[in-house]
Amino acid sequence: MDNVDRGILDLLRQNARAGYGDIGSVVGLSASAVKRRVDKMVSDGVIRGFTIQVDPAADGMSTEAYVELFCRGTVAPAELRRMLSAVPEVVGAGTVTGSADAIVHIRARDIPSLEDALEKVRVAPNVDHTRSAIVLTRLVHRASD
Structure with missing residues (x-):
């Protein structure tokens, strides 16, 4: 390139x-x-695809939160991926340094839907607890994928 x-x-x-x-x-x-x-x-795989970006608010998915995920014991990233992929409201996740095991980005239609999605994450095997922050205003957003 x-x-x-x-x-x-x-x-x-x-x-x-x-x-x-x-x-x-x-x-x-x-x-x-x-x-x-x-x-x-x-x-060459540099460009992986062409896509559209839909405004989440227009799609009815305007409620979002970032959730710190804390696990009991050691949980492999592949297991976290499997578990989080089963929750459709999870739009992104990654393992992180620090006391949390992962950070999870969730989008939902409203607060009750967000709460339902959080509960799906919380009851997963090996999850000890979560700590959530609901997004009030998006300040910067850049598409990177």
Whole structure:
């Protein structure tokens, strides 16, 4: 990957529907040259897919929380992934340093739905307790995947 490829990626992150000609006019290539580079980045696995981003509020999923997950004993990341993947409201999760074992990002329709999702997480085997923070206002959001 060179700086031109990075420029193409930056433009596609802003608008995955941008035309190759429009991208080419910014990065200094023809539409066909941009297409060849995009095709190569797809085949190399640099670009994993093209998608849409839906406003969660428009989709009815405007209530969100970040949840610290504390486990009893040692729980493998693969087991945490299996457990959390079973809860549809979990939109992201990762193991972390510090006293918590994982941080979980949950989106739900409303507070009762959020509470139901939290309960699904809490009753999972090896979960000792959780600590939740409900998001009041999103300040910064950048798509990174």
